Amino acid sequence: MIKYTLICEKAHDFEIWFSKSSDFDEQAPKGLIECPYCRSTKVEKGIMAPNVSTSRKKDAIASKQAKAAQMMNKAAAKIRKEIEDNCDYVGAKFADEARAIHYGEKPERAIYGEASPDEAADLHNEGVEIAPLPDILSPKSKSKQN
Numbered sequence: 001m002i003k004y005t006l007i008c009e010k011a012h013d014f015e016i017w018f019s020k021s022s023d024f025d026e027q028a029p030k031g032l033i034e035c036p037y038c039r040s041t042k043v044e045k046g047i048m049a050p051n052v053s054t055s056r057k058k059d060a061i062a063s064k065q066a067k068a069a070q071m072m073n074k075a076a077a078k079i080r081k082e083i084e085d086n087c088d089y090v091g092a093k094f095a096d097e098a099r100a101i102h103y104g105e106k107p108e109r110a111i112y113g114e115a116s117p118d119e120a121a122d123l124h125n126e127g128v129e130i131a132p133l134p135d136i137l138s139p140k141s142k143s144k145q146n
């Protein structure tokens, strides 16, 4: 038996036991594994402890690292979800939109998108409040552009 921590597209995480490690790869694409919270079948494996060493000490370190990575992964997934749910994706128009909102030309709302380093610097100099969003925190789905 092997235990996996899985994460669904809505960032729910749950544990599931398989009889062998190839089970996930066989069952997931067929939609046989579903999130117990939202019944989504879009699930991904969480980060597993690497099994590269026989030394107990190394294993212990690896498992701590994996745990930390997993926690980060989970936290990042939740933040991505928050951003996706609460902010509008404006893509390359980010600088224009941020400026329009800053100067009151458009109603106040939370947005995210892409800006070049120059655009970001200009916005900062104009006093527009922006924050860089690391890749890991960027929602994957960028389809909310309209």
Ligand SMILES: [Zn+2]
Binding pocket: 008, 009, 010, 011, 012, 035, 036, 037, 038, 039, 040
């Ligand atoms: Zn779910």
